[in-house]
Amino acid sequence: MALSLVGMWKHPAHYDDMGHLVVRDLEQIDPGNIVAPFEVKRVYCLYGSSGARGNHAHRKLEQIVTCPVGSCTIDMVNRERRWSVRLDHPTQGLYIGPGTWRVLRDFSPDCVLVVLASEPYDESDYIRDPDEFMKSIRELPALP
Ligand code: TYD
DSSP states (O other), X not given: OOOOOEEEEEOOEEEETTEEEEOOOTTSOOOTTSOOOOOOOEEEEEESXXXXXXXXXXXXXXXXXXXXESOEEEEEXXXXXXXXXXEOSTTEEEEEOTTOEEEEEOOOTTOEEEEEESSOOXXXXXXXOHHHHHHHHHTSOOOO
């Protein structure tokens, strides 16, 4: 399993009398301590969500989660940290690396999430069993 990382950064927005325009230039992301941007191979959208969803980790997949409309909370845990983020602005971008359990919850009724993913859909990349996930992060070597 690759190094687990999560991170959030703000994308630039251009404003003029026509409104706001948010840019996501994947070649120029500077997320501080986050690994290099990935080649986007899949884009998907979540809307009409209620309750909680997610409840899984990925073995290899990297994702950038954006919330162009509405808001939601994403709870994450990996071998580095536990983290909770409220996505509530189109300029935000949340990077979720491999080996990160995530739960998406508290969706506003209008919430739309757009997710950029590094790989095509592959069910075998999912870890859906929390016990298997906890075992997988315990078996990783300690971080330096
Ligand atoms: P899933 O990733 O399990 O969503 P969540 O964890 O948020 O509930 O996906 C839900 C369903 O959609 C599941 O049956 C797999 C399917 N799916 C695809 O077929 N292709 C995709 O790219 C994604 C993300 C999901």
